[in-house]
Amino acid sequence: xxxxxxxxxxxxxxxxxxxxxxxxxxxxxxxxxxxxxxxxxxxxxxxxxxxxxxxxxxxxxxxxxxxxxxxxxxxxxxxxxxxxxxxxxxxxxxxxxxxxxxxxxxxxxxxxxxxxxxxxxxxxxxxxxxxxxxxxxxxxxxxxxxxxxxxxxxxxxxxxxxxxxxxxxxxxxxxxxxxxxxxxxxxxxxxxxxxxxxxxxxxxxxxxxxxxxxxxxxxxxxxxxxxxxxxxxxxxxxxxxxxxxxxxxxxxxxxxxxxxxxxxxxxxxxxxxxxx
Amino acid sequence: xxxxxxxxxxxxxxxxxxxxxxxxxxxxxxxxxxxxxxxxxxxxxxxxxxxxxxxxxxxxxxxxxxxxxxxxxxxxxxxxxxxxxxxxxxxxxxxxxxxxxxxxxxxxxxxxxxxxxxxxxxxxxxxxxxxxxxxxxxxxxxxxxxxxxxxxxxxxxxxxxxxxxxxxxxxxxxxxxxxxxxxxxxxxxxxxxxxxxxxxxxxxxxxxxxxxxxxxxxxxxxxxxxxxxxxxxxxxxxxxxxxxxxxxxxxxxxxxxxxxxxxxxxxxxxxxxxxxxxxxxxxxxxxxxxxxxxxxxxxxxxxxxxxxxxxxxxxxxxxx
Numbered sequence: 001x002x003x004x005x006x007x008x009x010x011x012x013x014x015x016x017x018x019x020x021x022x023x024x025x026x027x028x029x030x031x032x033x034x035x036x037x038x039x040x041x042x043x044x045x046x047x048x049x050x051x052x053x054x055x056x057x058x059x060x061x062x063x064x065x066x067x068x069x070x071x072x073x074x075x076x077x078x079x080x081x082x083x084x085x086x087x088x089x090x091x092x093x094x095x096x097x098x099x100x101x102x103x104x105x106x107x108x109x110x111x112x113x114x115x116x117x118x119x120x121x122x123x124x125x126x127x128x129x130x131x132x133x134x135x136x137x138x139x140x141x142x143x144x145x146x147x148x149x150x151x152x153x154x155x156x157x158x159x160x161x162x163x164x165x166x167x168x169x170x171x172x173x174x175x176x177x178x179x180x181x182x183x184x185x186x187x188x189x190x191x192x193x194x195x196x197x198x199x200x201x202x203x204x205x206x207x208x209x210x211x212x213x214x215x216x217x218x219x220x221x222x223x224x225x226x227x228x229x230x231x232x233x234x235x236x237x238x239x240x241x242x243x244x245x246x247x248x249x250x251x252x253x254x255x256x257x258x259x260x261x262x263x264x265x266x267x268x269x270x271x272x273x274x275x276x
Numbered sequence: 277x278x279x280x281x282x283x284x285x286x287x288x289x290x291x292x293x294x295x296x297x298x299x300x301x302x303x304x305x306x307x308x309x310x311x312x313x314x315x316x317x318x319x320x321x322x323x324x325x326x327x328x329x330x331x332x333x334x335x336x337x338x339x340x341x342x343x344x345x346x347x348x349x350x351x352x353x354x355x356x357x358x359x360x361x362x363x364x365x366x367x368x369x370x371x372x373x374x375x376x377x378x379x380x381x382x383x384x385x386x387x388x389x390x391x392x393x394x395x396x397x398x399x400x401x402x403x404x405x406x407x408x409x410x411x412x413x414x415x416x417x418x419x420x421x422x423x424x425x426x427x428x429x430x431x432x433x434x435x436x437x438x439x440x441x442x443x444x445x446x447x448x449x450x451x452x453x454x455x456x457x458x459x460x461x462x463x464x465x466x467x468x469x470x471x472x473x474x475x476x477x478x479x480x481x482x483x484x485x486x487x488x489x490x491x492x493x494x495x496x497x498x499x500x501x502x503x504x505x506x507x508x509x510x511x512x513x514x515x516x517x518x519x520x521x522x523x524x525x526x527x528x529x530x531x532x533x534x535x536x537x538x539x540x541x542x543x544x545x546x547x548x549x550x551x552x553x554x555x556x557x558x559x560x561x562x563x564x565x566x567x568x569x570x571x572x573x574x575x576x577x578x579x580x581x582x583x584x585x586x587x588x589x590x591x592x593x594x595x596x
């Protein structure tokens with residue numbers, strides 16, 4: 001099928017396992033590929049294949065542009081048929097990409113402290129954000145960067161090569177095999193009082209229970225928090241209405257908005273809390 | 277604007293079709309619910325090249341839709357239970373319809389309701405709006421006054437909706453049929469009798485899928501509508517049955533993903549086709565399919581698309 005301005009064919013440069021069920025894919029693209037912003041995602045599918053049918057949304061973990069080409073880095077976890085297929089793809093295999101899509105993280109000007117809270121593969125967009133903040137900083141004193149990274153166990157703490165030396169890294173594992181023994185949100189709760197809420201922003205991405213726990217932490221200690229939300233998508237373009245999340249609506253009620261267009265990054269306060 | 281597509285158009289054969297009083301420059305349209313309000317796809321697709329855009333289903337008031345998860349991929353298809361989320365007919369006319377003024381393509385409003393009166397009122401509003409060229413009526417919705425049985429499930433209710441909407445508008449009236457019935461030709465005949473100008477089929481097939489690890493349905497709504505290539509042979513069979521049963525023009529819908537798929541429907545007798553789930557996979561699916569139809573006609577030296585429509589050759593009597 002014909003390529004358009006926003007649908008691009010890319011060639012896999014490498015695709016290797018970084019942890020059990022976790023892979024890093026680097027895709028070689030024409031240099032015309034638009035620069036993604038941290039928190040944005042791309043729709044990815046294997047080229048010349050109709051099964052699985054739908055593209056999969058993957059958040060961007062890194063992006064470089066150099067002479068005549070661009071490289072997009074995608075860190076993903078195998079969760080179903082689509083990602084299982086990706087994990088078996090080899091260098092030189094081709095993928096079709098749509099993107100970058102969605103609304104990414106917003107970094108307020110004059111921000112003095114960035115706190116990152118990542119659970120598992122949720123580290124992917126936050127690595128990209130951290131890298132961009134490091135590039136933008138004129139001196140290390142410009143902005144304090146504290147990174148809370150949690151996973152079930154030591155071998156699932158991924159992306160460390162990007163985090164070591166670029167931030168104050170705090171590791172947490174559910175089983176205590178590395179760092180703090182407990183949930184990433186628990187460690188944040190223990191330490192949050194020492195952060196002045198002024199000129200501070202939390203950037204987070206992780207599984208739904210982590211997002212709910214984070215909400216409780218920031219309710220007690222009000223620091224503004226942006227969260228990247230995950231939902232199944234068919235199109236990624238705002239047409240299928242498959243990927244909605246419930247947010248505060250106008251007035252007292254809630255409404256469904258599209259993760260692919262109004263998100264994937266939301267102000268945590270906007271996300272509707274459904275009492276279970 | 278685009279020299280490549282201009283060249284294609286001047287070299288192209290006669291693609292115009294007449295569907296129930298509506299003249300389309302070509303038989304390729306987008307299906308309701310898969311193309312948003314057009315705007316979402318404008319960066320990818322030259323909307324001028326489409327025969328028509330059928331917009332996301334409109335109700336009298338805004339509808340929030342179903343809770344997520346709303347979609348699940350299945351073999352060669354997908355289930356959806358979006359729950360007809362939409363901004364309501366008035367907001368559509370005020371805020372979304374003006375976008376189409378810059379394009380030379382037909383706009384078809386897909387409408388639905390939960391009662392006959394609601395269908396009538398939406399039809400009345402749409403019918404009095406310039407810039408809308410036809411109405412497509414989704415009769416697959418549950419009839420809240422009749423215990424939630426779909427309007428499209430019985431010939432009587434399908435005819436009642438059709439008559440109600442017909443009373444309110446002179447616009448070309450397309451009734452979109454559900455496949456979740458015992459005999460679709462009975463519904464088609466009832467709708468024809470009640471005053472429809474055309475039929476479109478099929479809507480999604482009701483389906484279900486379960487997450488065995490969690491022992492929960494994949495969709496919050498439990499069941500959803502199956503679309504995509506998986507339903508195409510069923511859709512084609514129903515188009516074949518309906519084109520022989522009624523005189524009304526039929527628009528084929530159901531898993532059409534390539535030009536070859538679309539040609540199957542046209543040869544079988546559909547006057548036009550709608551592209552649905554394929555647009556999710558490849559945003560340019562509809563215009564890619566149009567290009568493929570043009571190539572096919574050139575290859576087979578067919579000058580007019582109407583010479584191709586209904587040209588199916590069968591050697592045996594059909595028994596069942």
